[in-house]
Amino acid sequence: MKKLLLIAGAVLASTMIFTMSGCKEKQETLNLLVWEGYADPLFTKEFEETYNVKVNGTYFNTSDDLVAKLKAGGGKSYDLISPSGDMAGFLVQSDMVEPIDISQISNWKDINPTVILDDVEKDGQIYGVPYLWGPDYLIYDADVISEEPDSWEIFWDPAYAGKISLYDDISNIYLIGQMLGLDAVDKTALYNMTDSQLSYAKDELLKLNPAVRKYWVSAGELSDLFANKEVAVAVGWPLTVNDVNAKGRNLKWTIPKEGCTGWMDRLMIVKGALHKDLAMKYLDYITSPKGQALSSEATLYCVVNPKAKEYESPELQEATYINDLDTFFSKINFWQYVEERDKYNDIWTEVKTN
Numbered sequence: 326m327k328k329l330l331l332i333a334g335a336v337l338a339s340t341m342i343f344t345m346s347g348c349k350e351k352q353e354t355l356n357l358l359v360w361e362g363y364a365d366p367l368f369t370k371e372f373e374e375t376y377n378v379k380v381n382g383t384y385f386n387t388s389d390d391l392v393a394k395l396k397a398g399g400g401k402s403y404d405l406i407s408p409s410g411d412m413a414g415f416l417v418q419s420d421m422v423e424p425i426d427i428s429q430i431s432n433w434k435d436i437n438p439t440v441i442l443d444d445v446e447k448d449g450q451i452y453g454v455p456y457l458w459g460p461d462y463l464i465y466d467a468d469v470i471s472e473e474p475d476s477w478e479i480f481w482d483p484a485y486a487g488k489i490s491l492y493d494d495i496s497n498i499y500l501i502g503q504m505l506g507l508d509a510v511d512k513t514a515l516y517n518m519t520d521s522q523l524s525y526a527k528d529e530l531l532k533l534n535p536a537v538r539k540y541w542v543s544a545g546e547l548s549d550l551f552a553n554k555e556v557a558v559a560v561g562w563p564l565t566v567n568d569v570n571a572k573g574r575n576l577k578w579t580i581p582k583e584g585c586t587g588w589m590d591r592l593m594i595v596k597g598a599l600h601k602d603l604a605m606k607y608l609d610y611i612t613s614p615k616g617q618a619l620s621s622e623a624t625l626y627c628v629v630n631p632k633a634k635e636y637e638s639p640e641l642q643e644a645t646y647i648n649d650l651d652t653f654f655s656k657i658n659f660w661q662y663v664e665e666r667d668k669y670n671d672i673w674t675e676v677k678t679n
Contacts, residue, residue, distance in 0.1 A: 354379045359407040368619035388412035400597030409588040411660040414444035423594040424450035432612040453591030455629040460587040464561040486536040490559035493540040495669040501526035530676040563625035587657035
């Protein structure tokens with residue numbers, strides 16, 4: 326009898342070990358397809374520990390890259406995505422994302438109304454939750470350029486030929502539109518340029534092309550270019566300034582007199598996502614004051630929930646304008662849907678391959 330009990334106990338113990346091992350193997354994974362920096366452990370770790378899950382981040386480099394990856398994988402590969410304003414509306418209209426029940430997002434009431442844009446609304450439903458936003462501003466190495474540039478014209482200054490970097494994206498065409506003052510009255514004009522305006526933009530970018538050291542694809546690539554002193558001036562994002570200066574460099578940024586464009590990134594649930602309930606929990610966490618503050622600390626991007634201030638250092642508050650978000654917001658022409666995107670892409674391809 327004693328022998329039978331010992332055998333039974335061994336079997337039970339073996340079953341328990343197998344079951345526990347199985348539980349570990351079945352740990353849920355939340356799959357993100359996002360901009361670089363949007364799966365940083367600084368803010369994902371707390372969510373992982375709270376829900377005993379794994380957050381898996383895949384980065385894309387441009388809005389077109391996002392769509393290509395999404396079409397290839399869909400809801401079987403990704404749960405949440407972070408499109409910018411020039412693609413979010415397209416994803417809604419193309420039925421590639423799920424409606425979001427904002428009643429399940431406890432922090433929705435705290436999100437600044439200014440950043441709740443209607444391009445992600447359809448038939449009375451909301452398809453995108455504001456996450457972070459920021460500018461495509463002019464970054465320069467203050468050890469090389471002592472006086473703050475006041476115009477994008479610095480890119481065409483022969484003194485910096487070979488020391489310039491631009492984002493490998495059609496947003497450079499928007500920049501030429503701003504230099505023409507097209508958006509002085511109509512903000513949408515940059516994203517609906519006429520054929521003659523597009524032709525002018527192409528010519529100006531072709532003139533600039535020989536002076537460009539590198540068209541950067543990821544924020545990390547631009548950071549490396551500055552860190553290695555290969556470039557002195559670029560179009561870039563706050564993440565680069567944050568990363569490079571943390572290594573002891575002296576990068577500064579400015580918004581030139583012509584203005585700058587920028588991005589409002591929303592988080593959206595992919596159509597047919599396998600972990601929709603977990604995605605909703607993440608949306609609730611990441612829009613909380615602490616989730617927002619940690620996201621901002623990791624990226625130096627601006628928050629959408631002003632209550633994040635409770636968790637931010639004075640230095641971070643100053644760097645991300647949390648005390649004057651509306652003023653900073655008003656200085657930026659945020660990317661919008663480009664109806665004739667193929668034309669813009671064709672021009673940009675011709676420029677960078679010339």
